[in-house]
Amino acid sequence: MLLSNFGLLYGVEPAQLNEWFHAGYVDAYHGVTTPNVVEMGVFGAGVFATKPYAASANYVNRMSDYCSGCPYYHTKARGEGACPFNALYWAFLDCNEDPLRSNHRMGLVYAHLDDKRGEELEAIRERAAEVREMAERGEL
Numbered sequence: 001m002l003l004s005n006f007g008l009l010y011g012v013e014p015a016q017l018n019e020w021f022h023a024g025y026v027d028a029y030h031g032v033t034t035p036n037v038v039e040m041g042v043f044g045a046g047v048f049a050t051k052p053y054a055a056s057a058n059y060v061n062r063m064s065d066y067c068s069g070c071p072y073y074h075t076k077a078r079g080e081g082a083c084p085f086n087a088l089y090w091a092f093l094d095c096n097e098d099p100l101r102s103n104h105r106m107g108l109v110y111a112h113l114d115d116k117r118g119e120e121l122e123a124i125r126e127r128a129a130e131v132r133e134m135a136e137r138g139e140l
């Protein structure tokens with residue numbers, strides 16, 4: 001779920017992520033990865049998933065104990081040390097507003113995004129760009 005979530009927020013090509021799973025895991029069969037990675041994970045086909053299951057650090061922190069030992073701040077979306085998932089999450093919603101805002105299951109998250117418009121969203125966009133640069137340099 002975490003790997004697919006990163007792929008979704010980062011904007012990877014769904015078929016390439018599927019191939020990556022096949023290369024990395026001996027039990028990654030198409031019957032398992034295609035529905036779970038391509039469809040549910042990265043909303044690649046839009047056949048049976050009714051919305052993208054994008055998650056920020058809030059969800060990761062709620063569902064695991066990973067954040068307690070992490071050098072990133074799971075509560076921050078911008079600025080130094082902010083969790084990469086948070087900036088990428090809001091940037092994903094921001095970038096995909098046209099196709100997603102009208103989805104009735106996305107109404108609440110877009111209301112939250114609207115609350116961030118202005119200086120905060122600009123800072124989040126900057127952090128998301130920084131995170132992408134870090135990922136390209138292999139520093140995430």
Ligand code: SF4
Nearest residue numbers: 057060067070074083
């Ligand atoms: S704070 Fe760390 S462990 Fe938690 S979601 Fe962000 S990167 Fe992952």
